[in-house]
Amino acid sequence: MESGNKDEKIENGYQKVDAQAEETPDPNCSFNGRKLMEGKNEDINDKAGKEEVQSIEMLFKDKKVPPWQSQLTRRAFFVSFVLGVLFSVIVMKLNLTSGIIPSLNISAGLLGFFFVKTWTKFLEKSGLLKQPFTRQENTVIQTCVVATSGIAFSGGFGSYLFGMSQVVAKQSSEATDPQNIKNPSLGWMIAFLFIVSFLGLFSVLPLRKIMIIDFKLTYPSGTATAHLINSFHTPQGAKLAKKQVRTLGKFFSFSFLWGFFQWFFTAGDGCGFSNFPILGLKAYENRKGDWYQDLRPSSLHGIQGYRVFIAISMMLGDGLYNFIKVLGRSIAGLSKQLRNKETGTVLPVGDRPSPEVPSSSFDDQCRTQLFLKDQIPTWLAISGYVLISAISTASLPHIFPQLKWYYVLVIYIFAPVLAFCNAYGAGLTDWSLASNYGKVAIFVIGAWAGKSHGGVLAGLAACGVMMNIVSTASDLMQDFKTGYMTLASPRSMFVSQLIGTAMGCVISPCVFWIFYKAFHDLGMPESQYPAPFALVYRNMSILGVEGFSSLPKHCLQLCYAFFAAAIIINGIRDGAPKKWAKFIPLPMAMAIPFYLGSYFAIDMCIGSLILFVWQKMNKAQADAFGPAVASGLICGDGIWTLPSSILALAGVKPPICMKFLSRSANIKVDTFLGS
Numbered sequence: 001m002e003s004g005n006k007d008e009k010i011e012n013g014y015q016k017v018d019a020q021a022e023e024t025p026d027p028n029c030s031f032n033g034r035k036l037m038e039g040k041n042e043d044i045n046d047k048a049g050k051e052e053v054q055s056i057e058m059l060f061k062d063k064k065v066p067p068w069q070s071q072l073t074r075r076a077f078f079v080s081f082v083l084g085v086l087f088s089v090i091v092m093k094l095n096l097t098s099g100i101i102p103s104l105n106i107s108a109g110l111l112g113f114f115f116v117k118t119w120t121k122f123l124e125k126s127g128l129l130k131q132p133f134t135r136q137e138n139t140v141i142q143t144c145v146v147a148t149s150g151i152a153f154s155g156g157f158g159s160y161l162f163g164m165s166q167v168v169a170k171q172s173s174e175a176t177d178p179q180n181i182k183n184p185s186l187g188w189m190i191a192f193l194f195i196v197s198f199l200g201l202f203s204v205l206p207l208r209k210i211m212i213i214d215f216k217l218t219y220p221s222g223t224a225t226a227h228l229i230n231s232f233h234t235p236q237g238a239k240l241a242k243k244q245v246r247t248l249g250k251f252f253s254f255s256f257l258w259g260f261f262q263w264f265f266t267a268g269d270g271c272g273f274s275n276f277p278i279l280g281l282k283a284y285e286n287r288k289g290d291w292y293q294d295l296r297p298s299s300l301h302g303i304q305g306y307r308v309f310i311a312i313s314m315m316l317g318d319g320l321y322n323f324i325k326v327l328g329r330s331i332a333g334l335s336k337q338l339r340n341k342e343t344g345t346v347l348p349v350g351d352r353p354s355p356e357v358p359s360s361s362f363d364d365q366c367r368t369q370l371f372l373k374d375q376i377p378t379w380l381a382i383s384g385y386v387l388i389s390a391i392s393t394a395s396l397p398h399i400f401p402q403l404k405w406y407y408v409l410v411i412y413i414f415a416p417v418l419a420f421c422n423a424y425g426a427g428l429t430d431w432s433l434a435s436n437y438g439k440v441a442i443f444v445i446g447a448w449a450g451k452s453h454g455g456v457l458a459g460l461a462a463c464g465v466m467m468n469i470v471s472t473a474s475d476l477m478q479d480f481k482t483g484y485m486t487l488a489s490p491r492s493m494f495v496s497q498l499i500g501t502a503m504g505c506v507i508s509p510c511v512f513w514i515f516y517k518a519f520h521d522l523g524m525p526e527s528q529y530p531a532p533f534a535l536v537y538r539n540m541s542i543l544g545v546e547g548f549s550s551l552p553k554h555c556l557q558l559c560y561a562f563f564a565a566a567i568i569i570n571g572i573r574d575g576a577p578k579k580w581a582k583f584i585p586l587p588m589a590m591a592i593p594f595y596l597g598s599y600f601a602i603d604m605c606i607g608s609l610i611l612f613v614w615q616k617m618n619k620a621q622a623d624a625f626g627p628a629v630a631s632g633l634i635c636g637d638g639i640w641t642l643p644s645s646i647l648a649l650a651g652v653k654p655p656i657c658m659k660f661l662s663r664s665a666n667i668k669v670d671t672f673l674g675s
Contacts, residue, residue, distance in 0.1 A: 068491040080496075084144065085507055088148060088504065088508050092512055092515060095159075099158055101153050103221055105146055105225040108145040112138055138229050147503075148500045155468075158534060166183055167523040167524070190505060200472030202382075203473055205376060211424065213371065217477075247625050247632065255636025259644070267654040268657040274528075281660070281661075310555070316566075318567075319588075323433055327425065407448065418437050422470040422474045566587035611626055614626065
């Protein structure tokens with residue numbers, strides 16, 4: 001604003017409208033919108049008027065916001081179930097290959113919009129449409145789908161849970177006694193997830209108003225998803241969404257058919273396009289080395305020990321740096337919020353009335369009014385957390401006898417604080433540090449239990465308990481932010497999160513079980529699905545129980561060096577100018593191919609290069625359609641694993657083996673075949 005007087009007039013004008021709205025509550029915010037748009041508040045200057053015209057909520061001022069029960073439709077949950085299965089397969093495939101999981105919020109919102117919009121258009125033309133498709137229902141679908149597929153990650157099928165298995169234990173050659181091994185079984189996996197996956201939702205539920213309204217945390221992923229969902233339901237946004245879905249479909253089809261085509265040439269070991277020697281045959285032949293011929297390749301005292309523990313040291317260095325960074329920013333931000341007079345002297349919790357918080361725009365007024373309308377009682381959150389904690393403390397030792405009840409109780413005492421820290425940090429930085437909190441639980445509980453009492457398995461189980469709590473807590477707040485910006489009720493958000501989590505607790509273990517039964521070499525280093533993080537997490541647990549004695553010669557010194565290098569590289573990246581920082585690699589991204597190999601790093605490098613060139617040529621087009629292209633490629637490649645798993649279970653094998661040989665080797669093969 002141009003002057004302080006004008007600011008005061010505008011603020012007084014808003015307060016006047018707010019007072020009128022309080023006298024005559026309107027769940028759709030249309031009262032406020034009409035008053036502002038009709039010029040009832042003459043004190044608002046032309047500049048403010050232009051800002052209001054650009055308001056998101058003004059675009060929807062004539063559309064009624066349905067009550068929270070009407071946002072939870074049967075068609076929404078049917079679409080959520082279908083997309084939940086789809087994304088769970090994709091996340092599971094990524095879990096068991098590279099271990100890197102991209103954000104799927106935007107894809108879930110886009111596909112949810114496309115499916116329901118297509119269905120409602122068909123019903124509308126036939127005159128059978130009873131309830132129009134709203135952005136609130138779209139938000140419910142996105143929330144439910146992300147909650148469902150999120151279990152495929154936090155469930156640990158590519159990390160701590162599969163790390164308990166005998167397949168992974170044999171690769172470490174340490175702590176292979178039966179009390180430190182638990183093979184996957186559909187029954188106990190589903191039971192475990194139902195016991196631990198809901199606590200995080202109740203742990204931060206009373207703090208939703210503090211995080212979203214009082215502290216105004218940004219939650220970048222949730223905000224970006226909300227902007228997209230809002231845009232989908234405008235005429236211009238619907239047209240763009242249609243084009244984005246068409247682009248996603250094209251690249252989905254291409255990726256799926258390419259996976260199908262590749263399958264025909266993988267009849268044996270080392271066959272197929274995935275074994276193409278991009279860097280030359282000589283490099284391919286020496287990709288692993290053979291430094292310790294007298295020891296088994298899986299021994300931690302051989303090359304495997306150096307590869308695994310150096311990768312672990314880089315991950316821990318990267319995790320520690322970001323943990324301190326996010327925690328520091330969280331403490332600084334929290335201190336500032338607590339000192340800020342605008343938040344008042346008492347922080348509101350749950351459904352308690354809050355101190356006066358001035359709204360800076362019509363959108364904020366509207367969203368705050370709707371967000372506070374459907375309260376979720378604080379007693380429900382507290383009693384839910386206590387009840388589930390009691391059930392979990394009593395039942396988890398029956399699934400994992402090594403995880404004593406008092407270990408679980410200690411975790412649940414500290415979990416709400418850690419869940420708040422993770423949710424607050426994610427709101428500031430968009431980083432969820434769930435895996436880092438899980439690693440802390442590995443070392444603490446594993447060392448507490450000790451090797452002779454199944455400390456390795458206890459540490460991995462404790463990791464799962466902690467990861468599920470802090471991960472679902474930050475996911476819930478992200479979804480509350482999305483719901484806040486799309487005027488979706490907190491109640492509908494919470495219910496859809498509960499239903500999505502429940503679906504994920506069944507769908508994810510079933511999807512993993514298909515992989516586990518279809519691919520008998522699952523988890524082996526040279527297999528199609530090596531599950532690299534499973535061995536990493538198990539060896540972290542071994543390290544926590546046995547200490548540094550499990551490391552091979554001079555490995556500790558190398559670990560120190562790479563641990564420090566990870567911290568230094570992160571520091572340089574954060575301190576460098578933005579235009580140069582993007583060229584400095586992330587230590588976490590360096591650590592994974594260091595252990596697993598370069599095959600997926602090359603794919604990502606090529607994809608990043610294509611996107612970089614595309615942005616230089618047409619930035620607007622790249623920003624609009626880049627995520628759709630990436631989602632299509634990821635979805636197509638991921639979904640192909642489902643029919644390939646079914647073919648493997650049915651005993652159908654590829655007909656052709658394609659291998660790449662040098663000229664001399666090819667001559668020898670021809671001579672042999674000719675004889």
